[in-house]
Amino acid sequence: MRLATIIDGGVPTPVVVRDARVLVIAQPLNELAARGLDGLQRVTQWADAQPASSWWPLERVRLGPA
Numbered sequence: 079m080r081l082a083t084i085i086d087g088g089v090p091t092p093v094v095v096r097d098a099r100v101l102v103i104a105q106p107l108n109e110l111a112a113r114g115l116d117g118l119q120r121v122t123q124w125a126d127a128q129p130a131s132s133w134w135p136l137e138r139v140r141l142g143p144a
Contacts, residue, residue, distance in 0.1 A: 079122055081107055083142035090142045094125045099133040101125055 080095040084102075092107045093100040103110075103121060110117045 079125065081110065081121075083107065083144070084139040085142045086139070093139075094121060095136065096125065096133075098136045100136055100139055101128055101133050 082093050082095050082100070083090045084093050084100060085091070086102070092103050092105065092110070094103055103125075105117075105121070110121060113120075
């Protein structure tokens with residue numbers, strides 16, 4: 079799992095990237111980073127619980143700035 083930014087409707091949007099799919103997350107990446115390993119573990123658990131229909135194919139999104 080990786081964290082990234084995509085451009086969705088012209089707006090930078092944080093996502094989880096896994097297996098050529100992306101999942102939008104509500105929390106800004108800088109806030110997630112401030113939570114350290116605990117924050118990353120929580121996002122991982124949350125992402126694992128999301129239905130397949132919530133994930134978008136990576137090839138359909140435009141990657142944003144790192």
